[in-house]
Amino acid sequence: MNKCLTSSLLVFSVSLCLCGSNSFAASPVLGGVAPRGAQRGTDAVLFLNGARLSDAKEVLLYSPGVSVAKLEVVNDTQVKVTAKIAADCRLGEHALRLRTATGLSELQTFYVGALPVVDEKEPNSEFQTPQKIPLNVTVHGVVTAEDVDYFAVECKKGQRLSVEIEAMRLGSTLFDPYIAILDSKRFELAASDDHPLAGQDGIVSILVPADGTYVIQVRESAYGGNGGCLYRLHVGTFPRPTAVLPAGGKPGEELDVTFLGDPAGPIKQRVKLPATAPEGKFGLFAQDAGGISPSPVPFRLSDLPNILDTEGNNSHLTATKAGDVPAALNGVIGKEKEIDHYRFTAKKGQVFDVHCYARRLGSPLDPVMTIYQLNGGALIGNDDAIGPDSYFRWGAPADGDYVLTVADHLGKGGPTYFYRVEFTPVQPKVSLTIPKVDIFGYSQERQTISVPRGNRFAALVSASRLDWGGDLTLGGEGLPAGLKMQADTMPAGLTAIPVVFEAAADAPVAGTLAKITGTPADPKLKVTGGFDQSVILVGVGNVGVFWKLDVSRAAVAVTEEVPFKVSIVEPKAPLVQNGSWQLKIVAERKAGFKAPITVYPLFNPPGVGSASAATIAEGQTETLLPMNAAPNATVGKWRTAVIATSDFGKGPVWVSSQLATIEIAPPFVAFAMERGAGEQGKPTDLFCKITQTTPFQGSALVKLVGLPPKVTAPDVQITKDTKEIAFKLTLDKTSPAGQHNNVFCQVFVPHNGETVLHNVGGTQLRIDVPLPPKANEPAKPVVAAAPPTPSAAPSKRLTRLEQLRLEQAEREKAQQKK
């Protein structure tokens, strides 16, 4: 039993002698680890390169087997780490972060191998002048532009020669390698560009046909390359199978597995599975007298009973008998056009998630999966639900036997075309993460939690609920001492809320890898899943992601104090639908700290919009963040926080406000505005009917806005009893004629000593050009020259139409008199 796998995470901290002048350095940047790997059972010297590293304190390691014996700061851009790598350390990728006194770095990786390391030595770019290397070594090399590296090994007839390259998987840069084994006459015996098991990296393994020198070629697949195209090339006699059967087992059990695809034939191995799934992807390493595979074949850990496919299960009649489901069906599509059949029993009403794991396990199979009635027609099928893999949810229509088939989409097959079909009952799941801030890129910006002592930091935590709904309670496990996590219950309708982490003033400066948990507020609901963060190490614009790492713990640290704090001044009045306000944010500055502070909203309730940032100017202590609510903004009390950043010349430092409550309310008043109309140079009225829903104290100011130029209207005051108002519009002779839209009212309603700004109403104003006087028109009588206005007759106001009618009647009367 591997001791490393069972031991819990150990974080080794080494105290350092630091200059005190850097107490405000922050946001360490970790660009990479050099060299990119080391041999297990040795002490390795690793250089952690980046920026703002001079106050480095600790390496946080995600997986066991590696411990830090010594950590020395070389300079602000480099830290030297002496790491003890246990003899039984898991091979492959290991993730780490660097914690400084003032922050947490990005996640970076390095590789642990079983073989001693030799460095590539140029010149080795010609087939005739290869670098001679012994068998069973790992070469650390680099492919520069148009570079081809050749390595020569001496082999005996029948000996296994396996070559595996780690290049894209190193996560350093976009580097798609190509490897080949050539004989002394330069004939290619095996070549690999990409392999389903290794992504863009290559794997080859042969039995050597005759004694002699064999040459291994390494290059970029399109003869590209640059100084960043580093690789680790494993060359040796190690087994290199590419499939395993069965491809899964129960946690904690001991079972026999068969590795397939090795040139020396199948390898049977007894394995003890870990009782709990380790972080990340689990896999099995094949091992024999020739050595151990540098990378594993992925392996599923689940409680399902294993069923193995049987020879000739190519029809409903000869189907492998799988019995009752839930179960896991494991098999290989051994030759072209083969279709594996499994007969299983299900009860009416049973519902299963049926996954076919193939490409997800590194199999070349592109599965197509179908369920049939026994001796009948197809019920459900799928090809590519999850990448090339198949998945469906299926409910048994009746008690009885059914047949599941698996085949390759293109009818391909071969000894390593393995797969595993899992029938599982539907299980509610939750997946939490800190969403990526860098929407258009792949940086890990602000996906860790660094909280200065006596200060706060906030992150948005998002949750996806699968097969359940309802309130979700967030929690944290393993947070550093003195750090509190403040999170409200995430309501059923929301998928993300702000979470504030607050460090006590005396909290020790320390860091951990902590779990962020999510449990349904309803105690009867049981869900699986938890925190999951995808760290993209190689991603290219819209092209996609070439290498990423999933971790299930968040990096959390208490850091040295910073000279500012921010808080939201909680408004006493609500933000009304279709209204707006300015959220006040105040800063507490330590004496002498004057730099500007930029404030960003972290979370807006549904239907609420805000400015994307606001700045507390140099030396100032407050700013206003404009916010507004849409007419359909969700009414209620919401909690939000803002994050703030400032720079001390040593990189940005982030803090947050407290979780503050803001209330979204329906508007206090509603305005129904009539359409306005008038002639150039003449006054007109614009009438508004008011419906009051929330009575207010005192009087509210109403402004008419959106008027065209050269049109003015004095403001109006209303009280809680006002039912109707009329704006007296003054139209200039040059007011632009035509229809003017978007005329509306801003109402400033007093409430709790603050003002609630409403945007209400909305109408059009038409401005007409006066008709030219008719040639034969009689002079207007004096009485008709000034038609009665509502102000003159407040008892009965006239609409525009009524006014026109009245004017016409007056004119007709005057004519009749003549």
Added chain:
Amino acid sequence: MPSNVTGTWNDDPAHFRRPTRRGFLHVGVLGALGLTLDDFFRLKAGAAETKAPAGKEPPAQSVIHVFLPGGMAHQDSFDPKPYAPIEYRGEVGTTPTKLDGVFFSEYLKQTAQVADKITVCRSMTHGEAAHERGTHNMFTGYRPSPALVYPSMGSVVSHELGVRNNLPPYVCIPSQPTNFAGSGYLSSAYAPFSLGGDPANAGFSVQDLNLPGGVDDKRFTTRRTMLDAVNDHFSKQEKADGLVAMDTFYQRAYSLLSSQKAREAFNINAEPAKLRDEYGRNAAGQRMLLARRLVEAGVRFVSLTYGGWDMHVGIKGAMAGQLPAFDQAYAALIRDLDGRGLLKNTLVMVSSEFGRTPKINGTAGRDHWPKVFSVVLAGGGVKRGSVYGTSDATATEPENDPLGVEDLAATVYHLLGINHEKKLIAPGNRPIDLVREATVRKDLLA
């Protein structure tokens, strides 16, 4: 079957013979399909002389097309919405203009002072939200078609109106910005002449307009005499119109190479330092200044680009970085043209691929939005001091007088005295409308 129009793609024997080394002698630095000396002088010899202006002079004698690649946000430039909610109006402030009740972006303070000389169209609309398709629309007046490459407005002007004052009719500063600014189905003779350098750079000069280094006048004359001897012998053996035409092209090429006056049009260093400062010593300023110099000398259509306006992230900062230089240069251009009396017959058009989304996105930027955006026209017979069309309260859709690319192109052609209902002949003897189903917008005209 309509008869072939002289100078169409089909009519050009160059399309049916292999390119010759001479044919690739370039005037200026050009793309693979650019205007060659051969083409350029064919143009002069053909179209120019057959297109004597008839009747009334059109209001616009030349066009300066300022194209802002990437899609400039209309809300944060010419069509701010100060009353819209914050996530629509954004964080860029406004400034009043010389027109009552009309506001521009806070970064257009100088343009605001020439608002009484220009017409802002706030209701421009098309349906193409991808960069290359939006660009195609704005340069050609056509939606992109997989079947045909349409000529740009500049190439159409070159085809219809030809050479003036020995200068290429269509010039791109600093270079042809996109394939869609080219000659499309017309002969490559109508492709733009590209400067191949940015006039904002110190030591800028148009390449290939001068004799190569080490070749002085004497040596050049010797070379010419040798060539003449060969040609002379050749023309005695063969009598063909083509040969005469070719000879004419070369004679004129020599005259351009030796014509100080024509070359001087490209010499931005001849502009007074004070004026260069007024335009701004940057890409926007010097490109616009050179454009003015070129139209003043007789170039018919100048297309220039400035900046990159694809502001998906942090639009306020991005606008603050790019718009002020445009503002200074554009206002200087309008004032300068007006002061020289050139504005009345020079149409200045500012356009972009499309506008940007009404709502600010998650990265404080705006994304692509062709539904409504703004173009600005000035001079050349366009109304002074007006706003044409409106967008709605959140700058999401046109509210009044939606202006499509066809009508915009038709209006530009109309101002230049080109009948927009004319048909050109595309390969395969296909008659193609200059602009399809378009109307000249009389409300834009002075």
